[in-house]
Amino acid sequence: MSPTVTDNVLLSASETDASLADRNTFATRVAGKGADPEKKALFASVTKRIDYTPKIGTELHGVKLSQLTDQQSEELAAFIAERGVVFFRDQEDLDSDEHVKLGARWGPLHVHPLIPHNQKNPEVIVLDSRLSPPARYNSNNSWHSDVSFEPAPASFSILKFDEIPEAGGDTVWSNGYQAYDDLSQPIKTLLEGLTAKHTSDIFRAFQANTGRKTFGKLNDSDHPVVRTNPITGWKSIFTNSVFTREINGVSPAESQWILQYLNDIVARKLEYQVRFHWEKHSVAIWDNRSTFHTGVPDFKPYHRRGLRVTVSGEKPYYDPKSTTQAEDYEAKAKVIIAKQEAAAKAQADAEATKAAASA
Numbered sequence: 001m002s003p004t005v006t007d008n009v010l011l012s013a014s015e016t017d018a019s020l021a022d023r024n025t026f027a028t029r030v031a032g033k034g035a036d037p038e039k040k041a042l043f044a045s046v047t048k049r050i051d052y053t054p055k056i057g058t059e060l061h062g063v064k065l066s067q068l069t070d071q072q073s074e075e076l077a078a079f080i081a082e083r084g085v086v087f088f089r090d091q092e093d094l095d096s097d098e099h100v101k102l103g104a105r106w107g108p109l110h111v112h113p114l115i116p117h118n119q120k121n122p123e124v125i126v127l128d129s130r131l132s133p134p135a136r137y138n139s140n141n142s143w144h145s146d147v148s149f150e151p152a153p154a155s156f157s158i159l160k161f162d163e164i165p166e167a168g169g170d171t172v173w174s175n176g177y178q179a180y181d182d183l184s185q186p187i188k189t190l191l192e193g194l195t196a197k198h199t200s201d202i203f204r205a206f207q208a209n210t211g212r213k214t215f216g217k218l219n220d221s222d223h224p225v226v227r228t229n230p231i232t233g234w235k236s237i238f239t240n241s242v243f244t245r246e247i248n249g250v251s252p253a254e255s256q257w258i259l260q261y262l263n264d265i266v267a268r269k270l271e272y273q274v275r276f277h278w279e280k281h282s283v284a285i286w287d288n289r290s291t292f293h294t295g296v297p298d299f300k301p302y303h304r305r306g307l308r309v310t311v312s313g314e315k316p317y318y319d320p321k322s323t324t325q326a327e328d329y330e331a332k333a334k335v336i337i338a339k340q341e342a343a344a345k346a347q348a349d350a351e352a353t354k355a356a357a358s359a
């Protein structure tokens with residue numbers, strides 16, 4: 001069956017927009033950096049917070065993404081960097097224009113060189129299960145960080161589905177901070193000195209198969225294997241199974257061995273992951289610098305159509321003075337454990353007092 005072309009979706013470039021993606025640029029500031037660590041302005045609107053796991057994924061209720069103040073949007077950027085991915089429900093008023101406005105608060109918006117986009121807003125890509133590269137939906141191994149082949153890979157991606165399958169079609173994210181933190185020290189030391197080649201090869205193959213004209217150059221870029229998140233200052237693994245082709249400066253066999261291992265832990269370790277079930281008007285926003293994600297290819301025969309705005313980030317870097325999510329987590333865990341112990345002691349004391357009084 002030939003793909004159905006949805007209204008207002010531009011499948012491939014005409015001469016007038018054949019260089020749209022060549023205008024992609026680096027972010028000139030780090031959105032969210034320096035925001036109030038307690039995020040009081042943001043949480044003044046939050047009616048309910050659901051942490052899906054201690055280290056990744058939070059659902060926030062009470063926030064309307066189309067109505068954030070500047071202070072709230074900065075705090076939200078910082079919160080997303082800390083939690084990896086943040087989920088929202090009932091964002092019916094986040095239409096295409098508001099979607100673009102939200103992303104533009106955080107940096108220049110990325111125009112994808114190949115994925116079909118909304119005709120009016122080329123920064124809004126259309127992830128339609130009838131239009132997208134079919135391999136993406138037939139594979140269980142499409143873990144990636146958005147557009148990591150670009151010189152300025154994505155900081156944030158904002159995804160909303162306007163057609164939800166009747167069953168299936170969840171998205172899963174995996175925590176790049178923890179993938180780094182759990183490595184042994186000798187392997188951390190090895191990886192911290194390395195860079196890797198990220199390529200547009202999968203899009204080149206798709207383009208060769210379909211003959212679609214691109215909206216600009218299909219880029220390849222070298223990026224550090226261990227990346228510092230500029231907001232949290234934490235280290236993360238930054239290689240992925242879709243775009244990262246090889247590690248520089250080691251033999252091909254060693255490169256394959258390292259990438260295979262990193263891809264394997266990202267895909268396999270359930271404790272790194274959080275899974276989100278979409279409803280109509282749900283929105284997920286994630287930080288591509290420190291997470292990976294994949295769709296779950298289980299929704300056939302149903303149809304799924306999503307709209308994504310992608311924010312270009314800074315040039316990826318590794319700062320040896322970076323801290324880790326593990327250190328932050330341990331510090332927070334100590335406070336929680338101390339509170340639990342204090343509560344247990346208070347209860348024991350109260351019971352002892354009661355027993356003494358009745359003796």
Ligand SMILES: [Fe+2]
Pocket residue numbers: 144145146293
């Ligand atoms: Fe993606």
